[in-house]
Amino acid sequence: MENKKNILDRFKALPVNRYLDLIVLVFLLVFPLFCSNYWVYVMSGIIAYMIFALSLDLLWGYTGLMSMGHSVLFGAGGYMVGISCAYISKAGWVDFDRLPWFLLPLSSEIGAFLMALVLPALISLMIGFFMFSGKIKGVFFSLITLALSGVAELFVINQSKYTHGNSGISVISRTVISNSKEARLDDFTFYYVVLAFLILAYIICLMIVNSRIGKVLQAVRENEERLTFFGYKPSAFKLLIYTISGMIAGLAGVLYVRTQGNINSSAVGITLATLVLVWVAIGGRGNLTGAMVGTLVLQIAETKLNSVFSGISADFTQYWKMVLGFLILLIVFTIPKGIVGTIIDVQQKHKDRRQKEKILLREETAYHEESGKHIA
Amino acid sequence: MNASLIGQLLVSGMCSAFILLLTSLGLVIIMGYMKIVNLAHTEMLMSGAFICYYLYAVLHIPFVITLILAYLICFFFGMLLERVIIRHFYGKMSETLLATYGISIILKQLALIVFGKSYKQVEYPVSTVFHMGSIYIESYKLILCAISMIALAATLILINKTTMGLKIRSTTQNRTMTECLGIDTRKVDSITFSHGMGLAGLAGAAIAPLTAITYSLGESWLTNTFMNVVMGGVSSLFGTVASSFIIQEAISLISGYSNSVTAQIVVLIIVIAIVRFKPEGLFTPKGRR
Numbered sequence: 001m002e003n004k005k006n007i008l009d010r011f012k013a014l015p016v017n018r019y020l021d022l023i024v025l026v027f028l029l030v031f032p033l034f035c036s037n038y039w040v041y042v043m044s045g046i047i048a049y050m051i052f053a054l055s056l057d058l059l060w061g062y063t064g065l066m067s068m069g070h071s072v073l074f075g076a077g078g079y080m081v082g083i084s085c086a087y088i089s090k091a092g093w094v095d096f097d098r099l100p101w102f103l104l105p106l107s108s109e110i111g112a113f114l115m116a117l118v119l120p121a122l123i124s125l126m127i128g129f130f131m132f133s134g135k136i137k138g139v140f141f142s143l144i145t146l147a148l149s150g151v152a153e154l155f156v157i158n159q160s161k162y163t164h165g166n167s168g169i170s171v172i173s174r175t176v177i178s179n180s181k182e183a184r185l186d187d188f189t190f191y192y193v194v195l196a197f198l199i200l201a202y203i204i205c206l207m208i209v210n211s212r213i214g215k216v217l218q219a220v221r222e223n224e225e226r227l228t229f230f231g232y233k234p235s236a237f238k239l240l241i242y243t244i245s246g247m248i249a250g251l252a253g254v255l256y257v258r259t260q261g262n263i264n265s266s267a268v269g270i271t272l273a274t275l276v277l278v279w280v281a282i283g284g285r286g287n288l289t290g291a292m293v294g295t296l297v298l299q300i301a302e303t304k305l306n307s308v309f310s311g312i313s314a315d316f317t318q319y320w321k322m323v324l325g326f327l328i329l330l331i332v333f334t335i336p337k338g339i340v341g342t343i344i345d346v347q348q349k350h351k352d353r354r355q356k357e358k359i360l361l362r363e364e365t366a367y368h369e370e371s372g373k374h375i376a
Numbered sequence: 377m378n379a380s381l382i383g384q385l386l387v388s389g390m391c392s393a394f395i396l397l398l399t400s401l402g403l404v405i406i407m408g409y410m411k412i413v414n415l416a417h418t419e420m421l422m423s424g425a426f427i428c429y430y431l432y433a434v435l436h437i438p439f440v441i442t443l444i445l446a447y448l449i450c451f452f453f454g455m456l457l458e459r460v461i462i463r464h465f466y467g468k469m470s471e472t473l474l475a476t477y478g479i480s481i482i483l484k485q486l487a488l489i490v491f492g493k494s495y496k497q498v499e500y501p502v503s504t505v506f507h508m509g510s511i512y513i514e515s516y517k518l519i520l521c522a523i524s525m526i527a528l529a530a531t532l533i534l535i536n537k538t539t540m541g542l543k544i545r546s547t548t549q550n551r552t553m554t555e556c557l558g559i560d561t562r563k564v565d566s567i568t569f570s571h572g573m574g575l576a577g578l579a580g581a582a583i584a585p586l587t588a589i590t591y592s593l594g595e596s597w598l599t600n601t602f603m604n605v606v607m608g609g610v611s612s613l614f615g616t617v618a619s620s621f622i623i624q625e626a627i628s629l630i631s632g633y634s635n636s637v638t639a640q641i642v643v644l645i646i647v648i649a650i651v652r653f654k655p656e657g658l659f660t661p662k663g664r665r
Contacts, residue, residue: 066470134652139413139469143602150599151644158637281474322485328478332471
């Protein structure tokens with residue numbers, strides 16, 4: 001009995017965003033039961049984006065490193081799978097017989113999957129090593145990563161021998177590792193596979209955030225200098241989280257390519273890099289839920305509105321982007337912590353007030369008892 | 377590779393360096409004196425180019441006056457923007473980044489909706505080609521170099537020799553003290569920001585004849601201008617001058633030997649390497665700040 005009450009209390013003590021997580025999870029679990037195949041397909045892409053947003057939230061929300069080139073890591077993962085698939089299944093445009101030495105793991109399917117996780121981690125490790133060992137911080141990190149994504153997009157278009165330039169690579173979709181047509185799953189099953197990856201990524205992020213490392217990371221965000229005085233080495237922690245975040249972004253890239261069936265140069269460019277910033281900013285950073293909710297709401301809204309307005313105007317995307325611009329301004333003006341961040345704040349305030357009332361009540365009764373004793 | 381080709385590459389690199397200097401001057405000023413990263417900067421370049429098209433190519437206003445008008449229009453637009461939006465976010469880094477990014481999307485999409493996807497072209501105001509020995513260079517690029525130097529000189533004079541510049545510098549150094557001396561720092565901020573935006577408009581109008589004018593013009597300048605700011609640092613305008621030269625000469629030489637994308641990658645690596653050792657920019661003032 002005691003134990004049961006304890007669990008209930010602990011459950012009640014959870015911040016509101018964990019309930020939101022649960023709601024999102026339930027929504028995603030039952031979603032395919034009520035929707036058409038097309039929406040299941042769209043939704044699995046959105047879930048891949050949600051993993052991507054989670055990886056950025058680890059970096060931006062918790063550590064305070066605003067990466068404006070996170071799409072490079074996403075695209076690196078995606079392109080590894082893309083190139084491997086094109087090479088193994090001998091796509092029409094492939095005119096090379098052998099892969100260069102550094103891409104050799106791509107000749108096997110599992111090698112490609114591992115490479116898609118390792119390469120983004122390596123890229124972030126190298127860049128992070130250079131940047132964090134020096135004194136580059138704050139906005140310069142953002143600007144260098146911004147330049148990185150701009151250059152990466154040019155690089156992908158330029159290396160058309162391997163990346164097929166602007167037109168991108170088509171991939172046999174709806175399998176996680178295999179490239180054979182027989183192994184492909186139907187939309188419905190693959191949706192749950194991707195969802196399982198999202199849950200996995202979420203649990204990993206939650207574990208990191210709640211561990212000691214997570215606390216140090218938040219300290220990096222709040223006051224790096226003071227952390228140094230405590231004998232910590234912020235650069236090592238920043239490097240660690242950047243690498244982990246890169247790996248998760250790479251995983252998101254793989255899943256995105258596998259669900260959507262193609263990848264092109266926009267997946268590494270500035271557009272996606274800033275789009276994911278917008279999702280995280282609108283959802284609210286620094287609590288994992290915000291990244292997921294922001295991505296989910298905005299992407300569903302875009303797809304839904306797109307299908308509604310496509311009959312009226314063909315250029316819906318233009319107007320949508322403008323709406324996004326105004327939305328960012330609105331969010332930054334009114335609720336700079338994002339939607340979920342504000343909800344948490346409100347709950348916290350409510351809790352504080354209740355706590356205060358309880359203490360006041362206790363003091364009052366104590367006072368009365370005291371005075372009662374006195375009279376007696 | 378012979379000497380004349382290298383000379384040609386160096387000279388065209390120098391011209392590009394001046395152009396890069398011109399296009400990133402406004403960004404550096406806003407970032408250096410206000411600690412605001414203006415992501416809408418490149419969209420202001422785009423706006424400047426459109427202003428140039430409509431004033432110079434459509435209305436046939438003389439080019440010099442077009443440049444001045446572009447500066448003024450963007451100056452007042454910057455003033456409006458500062459009053460309505462930027463003013464609320466001083467001292468908040470990620471909020472300003474997001475807000476200016478929001479502005480940049482709105483500007484870009486507005487241009488797309490209003491002007492469409494088609495390309496617009498502005499004729500060279502001076503179409504002669506200047507040549508010295510075996511090195512050829514378009515005269516207009518030389519004029520651009522001159523414009524760039526004038527803009528730099530004017531900005532340096534504004535900041536170092538005028539009362540307004542004194543106010544700007546003192547606001548950057550110690551805002552509270554400046555306010556105590558009875559100076560309206562809000563007005564100073566407004567002018568600094570507007571000047572930066574105006575310079576962006578001027579630069580956009582000046583580079584309009586070189587490029588196809590379309591809504592995505594800003595994107596192509598994004599990487600280079602921001603790399604320039606990162607490398608040159610914000611504490612000194614001479615750092616920006618030097619870094620423009622390093623970046624553009626390197627791009628020019630490397631593109632001559634291989635291709636422009638390799639050049640971009642190499643330059644990015646150079647920038648990251650230099651910033652690793654000089655995080656405050658190329659030339660940092662000695663002593664405590």
